[in-house]
Amino acid sequence: MSILVLSDTHGLVREVQDVVGRHPAEMIFHCGDFCVDKNREPFSGMQLVRGNCDFATDVPEERKTSWNGLTIYQTHGHLYGVKRSLLQLHYRAEEVGANIALFGHSHFPVCTVERGILFLNPGSLQLPRGFDVPTYVVIDKTDETSEGIMLNVIFYDHKGQIVGERGGNFTVRR
Numbered sequence: 501m502s503i504l505v506l507s508d509t510h511g512l513v514r515e516v517q518d519v520v521g522r523h524p525a526e527m528i529f530h531c532g533d534f535c536v537d538k539n540r541e542p543f544s545g546m547q548l549v550r551g552n553c554d555f556a557t558d559v560p561e562e563r564k565t566s567w568n569g570l571t572i573y574q575t576h577g578h579l580y581g582v583k584r585s586l587l588q589l590h591y592r593a594e595e596v597g598a599n600i601a602l603f604g605h606s607h608f609p610v611c612t613v614e615r616g617i618l619f620l621n622p623g624s625l626q627l628p629r630g631f632d633v634p635t636y637v638v639i640d641k642t643d644e645t646s647e648g649i650m651l652n653v654i655f656y657d658h659k660g661q662i663v664g665e666r667g668g669n670f671t672v673r674r
Contacts, residue, residue, distance in 0.1 A: 501525065501526035501568075501640075502523070502525050502526060502638050502639060502640045503525050503526060503527045503528070503529060503572075503638070503639050504519070504520065504523050504525035504527075504528045504529070504636065504637070504638055505528075505529045505530075505531065505620065505637040505638075505639065506519065506528070506529070506530050506531070506546075506625055506636045506637075507530065507531035507532060507533065507551075507576075507602075507604025507621065507622050507623070507624060507636075508531070508532070508533045508604045508605070508607050508623075508624035508625065508626055508627070509530070509533070509534055509535070509624070509625045509626050510533055510534075510535045510553065510624075510626040510627065511534075511535045511536055511626070512625060512626050513536060513540065515625060515626075515658060516542060516543070516625065517541070517542055518660075519625065519636055519656075519658075519660075520542045522660050523638050523656075525638065526567070526568075527547060527565070527567055528542070528545065528546040528547065529546065529547045529565075529572070529574055529602055530543065530546045530547070530548050530549070531549060531551070531575070531576055531577070531602050531603055531605075531621070531622065532548070532549045532550055532552075532553075532554060532575075532576030532577075532578075532604050532605070533551030533552065533553045533554060533576065533604060533605070534548060534551070534554060535551075535553050535554060537556075538559055547563060547565055547574065548563075549561060549562060549563050549574050549575055549576055550576065551576035551578065551605065552576060552578040552605070561575060561576070561579060562574065562592075563575075564596050564598070568641050569641070569644060569649060569674075570599055570600055570641065570649060570672070571596070571597055571598045571599055571600070572598060572599075572600045572601075573592065573593045573596050573598035573600065573601045573602070574602040574603070575589070575592070575601075575602075575603055576603065576604050576605050577589065577603035577604055577605035577606065577621070578605045580592060582603055582606055582621070583605065586610075586612075586614070586619055589601055589603060589619065590614060590615075590617065590619070593617050593619075594615075594617070598617060599617055599618065599649065599672040599673050599674070600617070600618045600620065600639075600672065601617055601618070601619045601620070602620050602621075602622075603619070603620075603621050604621055604622070604624070605621075606621060606629065607623060607624035607627055607628055607629035607630075607631075608621060608623060608628070608629050608630045608631055609621055609622060609623035609628075609631055609635045609637075609655055609663075609666050611637075611653050611655070611666055611667055611668070611670075613670050613671070613672060615673075616648065616671075616672055616673030617672060617673070618651060618653070618670055618672050620637060620639070620653065622636045622655070623635035623637075625658055633657040633658065633663065634657060634658040635655050635656065635657060635658075635663055635666070636655070636656055636658075637653060637654065637655055637656070637667070638653075638654045638656065639651055639652070639653050639654075640652045640654075642669070644674075646674075647671065648671040648672055648673055648674055649671065649672050649673075649674060650670070650671050651669070651670050651671075651672060652667075652668075652669050653666075653667040653668060653669075653670060654667050655667045
């Protein structure tokens with residue numbers, strides 16, 4: 501099964517419902533700036549973190565989740581300066597023992613592995629910056645060996661078409 505990752509939807513509801521309906525996933529992660537009532541469908545069924553534009557103080561600013569043998573660290577990114585560098589986020593991901601770090605804030609899709617940790621920003625479904633189309637991500641665990649855990653990361657545009665210049669196959673630490 502897969503996980504679905506969104507961020508920076510800034511009040512979109514119908515478009516988010518379309519994405520959720522298009523990609524049945526075991527878990528759905530939203531990396532903040534959802535900007536709607538967290539109890540509203542489909543947000544009520546998501547793993548949410550609070551972004552700098554969200555006002556729900558009962559939504560955490562960070563979250564650590566175990567899924568399918570992976571440790572996923574999730575934050576919006578504004579507290580870690582992700583628009584300038586991933587260094588602070590890297591330190592935090594190391595600190596919590598994550599092998600995936602999900603974040604948003606910059607509205608720019610990122611997918612890179614550093615020292616065995618996958619750093620992934622799904623981009624923005626509402627307002628992409630520095631990229632031509634709104635994006636979101638689906639992650640599948642494809643294999644696990646003594647060397648690491650293999651993941652397939654697919655970026656999609658807002659219409660559900662694969663964005664080939666992002667994503668790929670990655671190995672993260674166990």
